[in-house]
Amino acid sequence: MLNEFDLFKDFLRQQNLRWTPQRKMILEVFLSFEGHVEMEALHKQILIHQPDLGIATLYRTLKLLTDCGLIEAHSFQNGKKTYERMFHVRHHDHLICTRCGDTVEFEHPLIEKYQLQICEQYGFTLKHHKMELLGICRNCLK
Amino acid sequence: MLNEFDLFKDFLRQQNLRWTPQRKMILEVFLSFEGHVEMEALHKQILIHQPDLGIATLYRTLKLLTDCGLIEAHSFQNGKKTYERMFHVRHHDHLICTRCGDTVEFEHPLIEKYQLQICEQYGFTLKHHKMELLGICRNCLK
DNA sequence: CATTAAATTGATAACGGTTATCAATATAAA
DNA sequence: TTTATATTGATAACCGTTATCAATTTAATG
Numbered sequence A, B: 001m002l003n004e005f006d007l008f009k010d011f012l013r014q015q016n017l018r019w020t021p022q023r024k025m026i027l028e029v030f031l032s033f034e035g036h037v038e039m040e041a042l043h044k045q046i047l048i049h050q051p052d053l054g055i056a057t058l059y060r061t062l063k064l065l066t067d068c069g070l071i072e073a074h075s076f077q078n079g080k081k082t083y084e085r086m087f088h089v090r091h092h093d094h095l096i097c098t099r100c101g102d103t104v105e106f107e108h109p110l111i112e113k114y115q116l117q118i119c120e121q122y123g124f125t126l127k128h129h130k131m132e133l134l135g136i137c138r139n140c141l142k
Numbered sequence C: 001c002a003t004t005a006a007a008t009t010g011a012t013a014a015c016g017g018t019t020a021t022c023a024a025t026a027t028a029a030a
Numbered sequence D: 001t002t003t004a005t006a007t008t009g010a011t012a013a014c015c016g017t018t019a020t021c022a023a024t025t026t027a028a029t030g
Helices: A004-014 A021-031 A039-049 A055-067 A109-122 B004-014 B021-031 B039-049 B055-067 B109-122
Strands: A036-038 A071-075 A081-085 A093-097 A103-106 A125-136 B036-038 B071-075 B081-085 B093-097 B103-106 B125-136
Touching: A004 A021, A004 A055, A021 A039, A021 A055, A021 A081, A036 A039, A039 A055, A039 A081, A055 A071, A055 A081, A093 B109, A103 B109, A109 A125, A109 B093, A109 B103, A109 B109, A109 B125, A125 B109, B004 B021, B004 B055, B021 B039, B021 B055, B021 B081, B036 B039, B039 B055, B039 B081, B055 B071, B055 B081, B071 B125, B109 B125
Parallel strands: A093 A125, B093 B125
Antiparallel strands: A036 A081, A071 A081, A093 A103, A125 B125, B036 B081, B071 B081, B093 B103
16 A cells, blocks of 8 residues: 555655655654644654754755645745645645634535536536635634 | 725724825725735835835735725735735635636535534634635636 | 765755834824 | 824844755665
8 A cells, every 4th residue: 555655755766856864754753743734843843853954954855745745835824834744634624713823624525515516517627626714713702 | 885995994993093194095006906916016006106105014004904804814835925805895716727727706605604604613703715626627628 | 885976964044025113203182 | 282192114123934055875887
């Protein structure tokens, strides 16, 4: 069964790039997270495994992982990016608090069904979709 | 009929803030745009009306307009924000062809209904949503 | 194993959009 | 007017991210 590491290795080979201990470690640590991963938290955890890993290497590797489709980058209000695992993960949509940036993942089968109907109606073949519900979360309303 | 200027004025008064020529002008210019407005384009247009307007004033005014609900800020991958008019505009979603870039606007009342249900479920107050269906259009499939 | 070309790394400077600071000025109420 | 206070414009600071570069590592080849 294909896993993230093989997929990443294959991608690197195809591009004449190299499989390095740093890249392996970064992917490992990334996969130990769930949901949306913030740079700060990821970096902190990575320094535990390799205290001298440069921040640039981390950014570069996240870009590679994005390029090969294993992860996806999101931008929210605060100017920071978050990264999300995209492989062996069921599709879901996002509920985002525009005040504190907190996010909740959800999915709704009926919404997916109506999306397909709309695509048929306009002659589109649906490949992917992105739905973000922007609002204020319970905590921020207090 | 309530318009953007009155709404902004009222908001300012409520907060003990002041109605100034700069704020009026910025709102005027903003409203002359359609869809997502990029900072750069807005600033450029504003300098035509008042060449010495400070960039800080522009950012501050956009924040006020956001606070009073007239516009909404979005963040995308490139780190830049865009601003979108939120008043007297009918909401719609997008169907986007990833091959030719063609877009179709649509709306679906049932999807909107389920979105509200989801928000209630997680304790969010829905302000806005963004749904993009990405696919291949009829023409590009031929 | 040794050689070699090229990719990678870590340190750090640079970048760029946005925000904070502050003195001068404008606003609006009394 | 007067007066308190909000606003403005200039600019420095901020901060997440990216570019640069010399030293090092990788992996293919002899």
